[in-house]
Amino acid sequence: MLSVVGAAIGTMGMSKRVSIVGNGPVSAGSGAAINAADVVIRFNEPWQSPDEIGSKTDILFLVNSGKSMQARLANERYLDSKLFREAKEIILPYHPSVIAKYHGRPNLLSWLKGRRADWTWQTIEALGKRGKPVTVLPASLYEKSCDELGIPRTQMRKLFPSTGFIAIRYALDRFLSPEWHVELRGFGWTGWKRHDWEREKSWVRRKVEEGTLVLG
Secondary structure, eight states: OOOOOSSOGGGOTTOEEEEEEOSSOOOTTHHHHHHTSSEEEEESOOOSOHHHHOSOOSEEEOOOBHHHHHHHHTOHHHHTSHHHHHOSEEEEOOOHHHHHHHSOOOOHHHHHTTOOSBOHHHHHHHHHHTTOOEEEOOHHHHHHHHHHHTOOGGGTTTOOOOHHHHHHHHHHHHSOTTTEEEEEESOOOOSOTTSOHHHHHHHHHHHHHHTSEEEO
16 A cells, blocks of 8 residues: 555645545545545445445446456346445446457357457446446547556557556546545555556556645
């Protein structure tokens, strides 16, 4: 974990606050502070209790590729969950052109069993039936994220920005300083081997030192 550098959350004055909550450990007693943020962004399926991470969800990022999205679409319990029901906006991080260009495809046997790389349109249809507005991020944001991490075009089928990183880039573009402050909680920079966690952690550290981001 990174240490907090720069302005403390409690000294932000009257600026509005965006809290981006990852699925890693958070500091004890964070739930109330997260719920008090003006905008709360979450991902997929948080495993922590609301006491730890709060319950407010304004924007929910759902990964729209691979077997995890297939499983969610088939799971009525997920679509009826409190997290999903309370989300005011759903964001899909991968434009279909990004999936087609950079993501791997299932082999023939997996394809015959119903596996797909791209679940964008099925997700839009399913979520639309439940009255959820859905935004698909442009391919340019994904490629900009790769550029900022220093992932060369020759490696973009092997290394992928994490959804958390894409969400941070999105939030910084949408919620502009000094009117807004963007804070991160529950980011451990560990997980899937195809994400370059060290590059992402170093990028966040630079943004914290610049005062662009705050770690909670």
